[in-house]
Amino acid sequence: MSGDIVMAAKMIGAGLAMIGALGGGIGVGLSVQGAVQGMARNPDTYGNLLSSMILGIAFSEAIAIYCLVIAFLMLFVV
Amino acid sequence: MEKAEKKWRWGFHRWIVLALIILNVVAVNLYAPVQPHIQVAAENIITEPLFTLPVIGDFYLTNSLIATILMYIVIILIALAVRNSWKKNPVAPKGIAGVFEMLVDMIYNMTETTAGKYAAKVFPWFASIVIVLLFANLMKLIPGFESIGVLRHSEHGYEIQALGNGTWSTLLNKEAHNGGYTLVPFLRGVSTDLNFTTALALIAVVMIQVIGVQANGVRYFEKFINVRNIFKKPLFGVIDFIVGLLELISEFAKILSFTFRLFGNMFSGMVLLAVVGVMIPVFLPSGLMLFEVFIGVIQALVFGMLTMVFMAQATQGHGAEEEQK
Numbered sequence: 001m002s003g004d005i006v007m008a009a010k011m012i013g014a015g016l017a018m019i020g021a022l023g024g025g026i027g028v029g030l031s032v033q034g035a036v037q038g039m040a041r042n043p044d045t046y047g048n049l050l051s052s053m054i055l056g057i058a059f060s061e062a063i064a065i066y067c068l069v070i071a072f073l074m075l076f077v078v
Numbered sequence: 079m080e081k082a083e084k085k086w087r088w089g090f091h092r093w094i095v096l097a098l099i100i101l102n103v104v105a106v107n108l109y110a111p112v113q114p115h116i117q118v119a120a121e122n123i124i125t126e127p128l129f130t131l132p133v134i135g136d137f138y139l140t141n142s143l144i145a146t147i148l149m150y151i152v153i154i155l156i157a158l159a160v161r162n163s164w165k166k167n168p169v170a171p172k173g174i175a176g177v178f179e180m181l182v183d184m185i186y187n188m189t190e191t192t193a194g195k196y197a198a199k200v201f202p203w204f205a206s207i208v209i210v211l212l213f214a215n216l217m218k219l220i221p222g223f224e225s226i227g228v229l230r231h232s233e234h235g236y237e238i239q240a241l242g243n244g245t246w247s248t249l250l251n252k253e254a255h256n257g258g259y260t261l262v263p264f265l266r267g268v269s270t271d272l273n274f275t276t277a278l279a280l281i282a283v284v285m286i287q288v289i290g291v292q293a294n295g296v297r298y299f300e301k302f303i304n305v306r307n308i309f310k311k312p313l314f315g316v317i318d319f320i321v322g323l324l325e326l327i328s329e330f331a332k333i334l335s336f337t338f339r340l341f342g343n344m345f346s347g348m349v350l351l352a353v354v355g356v357m358i359p360v361f362l363p364s365g366l367m368l369f370e371v372f373i374g375v376i377q378a379l380v381f382g383m384l385t386m387v388f389m390a391q392a393t394q395g396h397g398a399e400e401e402q403k
Contacts, residue, residue: 051188051383054376054379054380055380055383055384055387058339058376058377058380058384061339062335062338062339062342065338065339065342065343065346066338066342068342068346069338069341069342069345072118072345072346072349073118076116076117076118077118077119
């Protein structure tokens with residue numbers, strides 16, 4: 001019985017940890033929005049914007065990945 | 079004429095793809111996929127430790143260690159091949175040497191635009207991190223990776239069936255009631271081991287400091303403990319001091335973010351492939367595998383590029399900037 005409660009708490013905790021991915025998603029969307037607008041105004045900057053955009057996406061995606069790591073730690077380690 | 083031949087080639091490849099899809103469906107129906115045992119730490123292949131150090135503890139032969147050794151062997155062989163091809167034809171390298179010339183050229187141009195005159199110092203770190211991580215992340219494509227290994231007794235295991243004379247067995251998709259087996263693969267993705275990513279992040283962050291010291295001398299550390307203005311302008315001096323402490327904390331945060339970015343991306347890819355491979359074994363895993371290749375290449379570039387950007391920042395120097403004002 002107590003094992004089941006711990007299991008349920010693990011699942012709920014992992015689910016709650018993934019709420020943080022919300023921020024990562026918003027960040028990725030905003031950075032792509034900015035980069036695409038810049039490309040539309042000045043198509044010559046495509047290459048520069050693309051590399052900075054991917055770097056920025058990796059930064060904001062890292063936050064979502066931290067949440068994922070916490071969720072995995074809850075599910076598979078603790 | 080040429081066009082017709084091209085069309086025929088495309089049709090030929092289409093039949094191969096169709097045959098593989100049919101094979102996939104048949105194979106999944108004959109032999110249902112088994113959900114692997116997912117574990118964050120790398121699994122030990124041999125249960126006894128290899129050797130024991132007095133303070134640090136036991137050392138085990140883990141599957142990601144074997145994969146790391148395999149990765150380095152592959153990298154060394156490719157380096158020798160590139161060297162041979164370079165000796166034969168230094169002007170226009172062919173084959174794999176051409177690919178590496180393109181990669182290294184791209185990386186060097188990227189370094190030069192960011193790091194300027196320190197490009198020659200920053201470039202080797204950027205290039206070696208990118209090449210090591212490219213191989214580490216793309217090694218997953220080898221068939222048998224994370225699927226061939228030793229069987230180990232476990233409480234929540236599966237039943238097994240012997241293949242041929244019994245040297246090799248296969249797991250069945252039936253949960254055993256009293257102690258079945260789970261699979262401990264021989265090879266596991268290198269970046270899905272926290273030890274590897276931590277080591278790489280430590281190397282990157284320590285070398286950022288070393289390059290900063292080489293460029294600015296002892297004054298590099300003024301960035302962290304900033305007491306220059308504390309007597310002249312007390313208020314701003316204190317603010318500068320606190321900002322310096324924050325810089326010190328952010329150096330440690332860099333280690334964490336480097337480590338968990340790479341580990342999280344690659345480990346989540348592994349778990350995703352394992353879970354989706356059991357739930358929807360047809361079509362979808364192929365697409366996800368392609369996506370994982372993309373993620374692996376992007377993460378290799380991002381790790382290297384961030385190292386390069388931080389190194390370039392470290393060379394710029396905090397003190398000289400303020401004197402100019």
